[in-house]
Amino acid sequence: MTSSRVPRSSDAASSPRSGPGASGRPAGYPSGGSGGPAGYPTGGTGRPAGYPSGGSGRPAGYPTSASAPGATPTAAFRRLRTALALSGLGHWLTLPALTAMGFAAATDTSFAGRARAVEIVLLLWLLPVLLLPGAAAALAARLDRRSTLLTADALRAVLILSVPMADLLISSLRPLIWTSVATVLVSFLGVLWGAAASSSARALAWPGASAPDDAAPTRTATPARPAAQAFNGYGTGPGAGPGAQGGRGDGAATRAYETDDGRTRADLRVPDAAVDEADANIAVRRIARTVFGVAPVAALVFVLTSLISAELLKQADRVHLALYVAAVIFALSAIVTSVAGGLPGADGPVPDAPVALFRRLGPSGIRGLRFAVAASALPVGAVLAIARVHTQALDGGDPGYGMILCALAVGLAAGLFAGPRVLAPFSRRRLFGLSSIASALLLAVIALSLNLVVVVFVAGFLGVAAGIAWSSAEAVVHNPLRVRTGTALALVVAAIAVPLAAGAIGERHAGRDFPGSSAALLITAVIALVAGLIAYRLLDERTGIPLIPDIAAALRGEVYVPPSAAPTTPAAPRRTHERGVFIVFEGGEGAGKTTQSRLAAIWLREHGYEVVTTREPGATKTGMRLRALLLDKESTGLSPRAETLLYAADRADHVANVIRPALDRGAIVVSDRYVDSALAYQGYGRQQPVEEIAALNDWGTGGLVPDLTVLLELPPEKGLNRLSSPADRIESEPREFHERVLAGFRALAEADPDRYLVLDAGRPESEIRREIQDRIREMLPDPIPASAEDATSTFPAITDA
Ligand SMILES: Nc1ncnc2c1ncn2[C@@H]1O[C@H](COP(=O)(O)OP(=O)(O)O)[C@@H](O)[C@H]1O
Ligand SMILES: Cc1cn([C@H]2C[C@H](O)[C@@H](COP(=O)(O)OP(=O)(O)O)O2)c(=O)[nH]c1=O
Secondary structure (H helix, E strand, O other), X not given: OOOOOOOOOOOHHHOOOOOOOOOOOOOOOOOOOOOOOOOOOOOOOOOOOOOOOOOOOOOOOOOOOOOOOOOOOOHHHHHHHXXXXXXXXXXXXXXXXXXXXXXXXXXXXXXXXXXXXXXHHHHHHHHHHHHOHHHHHHHHHHOOHHHHHHHHHHHHHHHHHHHHHHHHHOOOOOHHHHHHHHXXXXXXXXXXXXXXXXXXXXXXXXXXXXXXXXXXXXXXXXXXXXHHXXXXXXXXXXXXXXXXXXXXXXXXXXXXXXXXOOOEEEEEEEEHHHHHHHHHHHHHHHHHHHHHHOHHHHHHHHHHHHHHHHHOXXXXXXXXXXXXXXXXXXXXXXXXXXXXXXXXXXXXXXXXXXXXXXXXXXXXXOOOHHHHHHHHHHHHHHHHHHHHHXXXXXXXXXXXXXXXXXXXXXXXXXXXXXXXXXOOOOOHHHHXXXXXXXXXXXXXXHHHOOOHHHHHHHHHHHHHHHHHHHHHHHHHOOOHHHHHHHXXXXXXXXXXXXXXXXXXXXXXXXXOOOOHHHHHHHHHHHXXXXXXXXXXXXXXXXXXXXXXXXXXXXXXXXOOOOOOOOOOOOOOOOOOOOXXXXXEEEEOOOOOHHHHHHHHHHHHHHOXXXXXXXXXXXXXXXXXXXXXXXXXXXXXXXXXXXXXXXXXXXXXXXXXXXXXXXXXXXXXXXXXXXXXXXXXXXXXXXXXXXXXXXXXXXXXXXXXXXXXXXXXXXXXHHHHHHOOOOOOOOOOOOHHHHHHHHHHHHHHHHHOHHHEEEEEOOXXXXXXXXXXXXXXXXXXXXXXXXXXXXXXXXXXXXXXX
């Protein structure tokens, strides 16, 4: 279709061009209707700063695994982490141990009585977790961090020890009463400890934060350091922070980049405070991962201790051993904390007032969110609340209870980890809806299966589904706290309702072997399923796009574009420019666009053509300002629509002032990025309707479509690894974002194959260059003689490109 050549005025009219189709939309861009990924959620943006980032050469803020090379924690941080891992182990062991103690110590030993006893202990555990984090953070901020951690651990050890002691020694005390009192105190100490732990992590990553006299740590050095550096160099005391390194500056590191004419321009300012804040967030995430990561181990320890109690000590009805072990673990943690050192000052993050909890439950503006949160959280809450009673009905006892908790914890961890990675090009809204429905269905399987082994396995899968749902939710909603609060509330509702329902139904329902716990789980599953189905309908904005092909395409790493959306016949050619040739290089970060566009320009110039090399964003004076706005990490919270409009504004100015004048002169314009970048990044990446962005850009550019688009394809991690400068705002987006961008570029190229030259950008530069030259040659007026082609490899100009 695009057999365009540099037209002479005499043959200009016969020079076919791709252009907007009959619909008035640019040909080759997925058209409207059900075609494009209409209604993709605008999620995926607004990730909190502070994604774990690797060290050398890796753009700051780009997500890598926690164990990224170069991100070596300091010794103080490691010691803190060991202490916190121990404490976390104790914490997660205490929860099943105390609830199981509640079960064992129930005064009313009927099915309903035991269910109620477990419920009371669980709710007393949840109460401080839900209501007191604000108060705990405020308290922790005033106290010395090390003393707080140490005291919280020591007190927890004593309290936990007191539960079996009271049971054994004080016969007049009803054991359930003391278990309940101890539970609420232990839980509050856990919340206080959590506040001190995260503020300690922040302090180690960002000592400046704990030194109120020393305002935001600043540095003027360039470039900004990778975030992970916080774990290498800083953190053993005041004065060791970034402020000490660079002195007081203007609070921003300057990012330099090279302009087309080879000059270095410094226009991007990455504020130090943002980098340090990111460090602190990374540290807090690491701590959170450590503390939550030990939960499955704790559940296994619980299984072991209860097996030993039952088999060796013949005390199947008591969970004293688990409590003793938990107390010992807390005592060990206190010892490690006492030798840890390096936890200066106080002043944690501004505490969240308790009322914020309820404010966060206000309308989110996302239809179906509450249903999805309920559908995914109710099943988990139901299992947690009823598992101990249920395993009794299934003859599994405490070990069975531990197995279910362990499977659930492992599943949740796997789901949360895999969530952002599964089906990267697939709509997160759809995934959220689907995984919520899956959670409900899996709960129904648990309810109907009276085999403990099956229940344990399915509980693992339930964990995976809920984990995927929660991680998708965080991509859909800009404020993850909203999801977490909703989830916590749903857990509590389940924790209250399910044991009550189970108790009301009774141990043997209707004289059959279907315990009340199963019936209660089944009712919850039905409610969750209804909520999940409603959520899917409300959340899904890809209506009309069939699910199966959508999933199949996502499995292949592509975004599904229904056949109706892809142009079936070549669009009616429309002359967008009279004389010149317009070539665009597209692709992800570090794919080699700049390199190859320069090589192509040099090659063309060598053959006597007037070539204008340009790029987006930032080719004009106004564009430079827009570029600074768009790529500066300081532009936090820029809404996806505003971002789209700013890129479109830059492009409109670019076309009007650079591209069109050059094409009108008959020049060859070679641009590093153009409209397809907006469709791929703002459309597929930000999950906004692609056809609307195409229409906006069609208007902005007056319908100017390239004659050739060279798409350089490279897996995002490879491209980002090639970059040496610190990541800008877009480069810092998480990997899933960049994967969606790549999938988007592919979908665009597939929809209009004639306009594209798609190349694997992982190959050597020279191979790519040759293929590009071959393709461009077809478009030029006079075939380049073979001799000239041979000479290309020795062009002196090429070597300095
Ligand atoms: N084919 C290639 N193989 C390996 N490295 C490459 C290749 N093409 C470019 N590079 C290198 O990758 C980095 C990014 O290239 P660049 O052209 O600036 O990418 P982009 O403009 O797409 O971001 C540069 O250091 C460049 O030298
Ligand atoms: C032109 C354009 C660029 N972008 C993004 C892609 C890049 O991350 C950034 C441009 O930055 P730049 O440093 O020019 O990136 P590259 O060297 O990879 O071309 O802007 C959009 O998101 N939308 C657009 O329309």
